Amino acid sequence: xxxxxxxxxxxxxxxxxxxxxxxxxxxxxxxxxxxxxxxxxxxxxxxxxxxxxxxxxxxxxxxxxxxxxxxxxxxxxxxxxxxxxxxxxxxxxxxxxxxxxxxxxxxxxxxxxxxxxxxxxxxxxxxxxxxxxxxxxxxxxxxxxxxxxxxxxxxxxxxxxxxxxxxxxxxxxxxxxxxxxxxxxxxxxxxxxxxxxx
Amino acid sequence: xxxxxxxxxxxxxxxxxxxxxxxxxxxxxxxxxxxxxxxxxxxxxxxxxxxxxxxxxxxxxxxxxxxxxxxxxxxxxxxxxxxxxxxxxxxxxxxxxxxxxxxxxxxxxxxxxxxxxxxxxxxxxxxxxxxxxxxxxxxxxxxxxxxxxxxxxxxxxxxxxxxxxxxxxxxxxxxxxxxxxxxxxxxxxxxxxxxxxxxxxxxxxxxxxxxxxxxxxxxxxxxxxxxxxxxxxxxxxxxxxxxxxxxxxxxxxxxxxxxxxxxxxxxxxxxxxxxxxxxxxxxxxxxxxxxxxxxxxxxxxxxxxxxxxxxxxxxxxxxxxxxxxxxxxxxxxxxxxxxxxxxxxxxxxxxxxxxxxxxxxxxxxxxxxx
Numbered sequence: 001x002x003x004x005x006x007x008x009x010x011x012x013x014x015x016x017x018x019x020x021x022x023x024x025x026x027x028x029x030x031x032x033x034x035x036x037x038x039x040x041x042x043x044x045x046x047x048x049x050x051x052x053x054x055x056x057x058x059x060x061x062x063x064x065x066x067x068x069x070x071x072x073x074x075x076x077x078x079x080x081x082x083x084x085x086x087x088x089x090x091x092x093x094x095x096x097x098x099x100x101x102x103x104x105x106x107x108x109x110x111x112x113x114x115x116x117x118x119x120x121x122x123x124x125x126x127x128x129x130x131x132x133x134x135x136x137x138x139x140x141x142x143x144x145x146x147x148x149x150x151x152x153x154x155x156x157x158x159x160x161x162x163x164x165x166x167x168x169x170x171x172x173x174x175x176x177x178x179x180x181x182x183x184x185x186x187x188x189x190x191x192x193x194x195x196x197x198x
Numbered sequence: 199x200x201x202x203x204x205x206x207x208x209x210x211x212x213x214x215x216x217x218x219x220x221x222x223x224x225x226x227x228x229x230x231x232x233x234x235x236x237x238x239x240x241x242x243x244x245x246x247x248x249x250x251x252x253x254x255x256x257x258x259x260x261x262x263x264x265x266x267x268x269x270x271x272x273x274x275x276x277x278x279x280x281x282x283x284x285x286x287x288x289x290x291x292x293x294x295x296x297x298x299x300x301x302x303x304x305x306x307x308x309x310x311x312x313x314x315x316x317x318x319x320x321x322x323x324x325x326x327x328x329x330x331x332x333x334x335x336x337x338x339x340x341x342x343x344x345x346x347x348x349x350x351x352x353x354x355x356x357x358x359x360x361x362x363x364x365x366x367x368x369x370x371x372x373x374x375x376x377x378x379x380x381x382x383x384x385x386x387x388x389x390x391x392x393x394x395x396x397x398x399x400x401x402x403x404x405x406x407x408x409x410x411x412x413x414x415x416x417x418x419x420x421x422x423x424x425x426x427x428x429x430x431x432x433x434x435x436x437x438x439x440x441x442x443x444x445x446x447x448x449x450x451x452x453x454x455x456x457x458x459x460x461x462x463x464x465x466x467x468x469x470x471x472x473x474x475x476x477x478x479x480x481x482x483x484x485x486x487x488x489x490x491x492x493x494x495x496x497x498x499x500x501x502x503x504x505x506x507x508x509x510x511x512x513x514x515x516x517x518x519x520x521x522x523x524x525x526x527x528x529x530x531x532x533x534x535x536x537x538x539x540x541x542x543x544x545x546x547x548x549x550x551x552x553x554x555x556x557x558x559x560x561x562x563x564x565x566x567x568x
Contacts, residue, residue, distance in 0.1 A: 114356055119372065
């Protein structure tokens with residue numbers, strides 16, 4: 001099938017998005033042809049704006065349209081607690097909980113020598129600067145429970161320990177509301193390791 | 199456990215095959231290169247989701263076809279359990295009781311097999327790698343947690359080696375990072391060592407009387423698992439960890455020179471002693487063979503104890519390698535309790551009653567006749 005060039009170019013652009021193959025791209029492209037010109041212009045502008053106006057917060061490394069980001073600016077927030085996460089998506093997950101009122105620090109990755117990622121390649125130096133400048137009482141390490149996430153958490157806690165700031169690691173184990181029988185052996189053994197007295 | 203029926207579709211040299219088995223002994227007779235071992239291999243794949251001899255799954259699919267299939271009706275003590283493995287050029291999928299399993303690790307362990315093939319004689323003679331592989335495969339079959347711990351260990355080893363390589367011959371640039379990975383590496387190493395000790399103890403307990411039986415009470419087999427010289431099995435995890443830490447500190451300079459981790463379970467060794475002599479160095483061919491046989495028979499007992507059911511035994515071309523006495527000892531041990539599959543070029547030299555009462559299959563150029 002041969003498409004006119006404007007359509008094939010549009011399809012090619014859609015296919016750069018995750019989860020979109022040639023068929024979905026064709027369907028989206030033809031849908032755009034049927035849209036009003038204003039709507040299409042708004043759409044295009046939204047795409048460009050998202051790219052142009054979003055940057056990383058100079059303080060915490062989270063994605064933001066203002067610098068410092070809304071969370072860092074919020075006077076209601078507890079400025080003595082910082083939660084360290086690997087990814088901006090982790091901040092959004094934590095915020096959904098609506099129970100954490102402290103600040104964040106987004107590392108944008110984890111230490112992995114195999115992939116050539118050292119502490120300087122992720123936002124560790126900026127975290128250390130923050131800990132010197134701000135009055136921080138507790139640092140919560142919420143990196144992923146993978147080998148690299150675990151190593152990153154241990155690395156940061158080693159660096160921070162001499163300063164006397166309390167560092168904590170989030171718990172891992174069974175998901176809440178799930179059945180014990182559906183958990184895999186590894187999760188179960190982790191949950192058993194982290195059991196506590198009632 | 200036992201296998202009642204096996205169906206093969208486009209597997210190796212079989213276009214399609216449908217066999218019903220005896221719950222006791224099944225013997226495949228045929229000339230060389232007719233497809234006897236392929237049947238044994240298919241049973242092994244059914245258990246472990248990978249072949250014991252082919253490194254690439256594509257080799258298992260029949261020439262010029264796109265996919266192959268192994269289907270079987272397995273019976274365990276609580277009833278029938280249909281298993282199915284589909285091999286395609288893109289990968290493989292496994293079904294238990296007609297349900298597709300998301301992870302292959304959920305599949306492994308549904309059917310336990312113990313295979314004894316001519317290569318297994320290398321267990322005693324071969325390189326330490328062969329013995330480490332034996333340990334890992336056997337513990338993995340009875341403990342899925344061990345497989346996870348092993349994977350973690352291997353990844354940490356890779357990460358740590360990478361840091362060492364980056365700093366080739368110099369001082370470590372980021373000490374804290376190296377320490378963090380070393381600490382995690384030690385923690386994973388201790389887990390592996392403890393599990394291996396535990397397993398070796400059990401194996402020793404079963405192998406010793408078996409070996410005595412095979413050698414007519416003349417030989418005393420001792421299995422010695424030696425992770426790092428100086429490490430004591432009765433130590434706590436903490437004591438083992440601080441010992442490893444000390445050992446790693448001692449070789450730090452050499453590790454940097456070579457860019458490799460020099461201490462840890464990836465360098466473990468397993469030794470076998472008969473009446474106090476190292477079988478690998480001083481044992482005769484016959485003793486090495488008997489040792490390998492004792493280990494395999496011990497494995498059957500071990501799985502029986504840990505899983506609660508006897509595994510299926512696969513004897514690929516080894517019966518003819520054993521002398522009359524060992525043959526009948528082996529056949530007496532399995533009689534009536536372990537479903538067994540045997541391949542051989544002829545049954546003539548084998549007098550034992552078990553073989554006389556076995557179900558015989560004739561294998562010739564990719565067809566099987568009862």
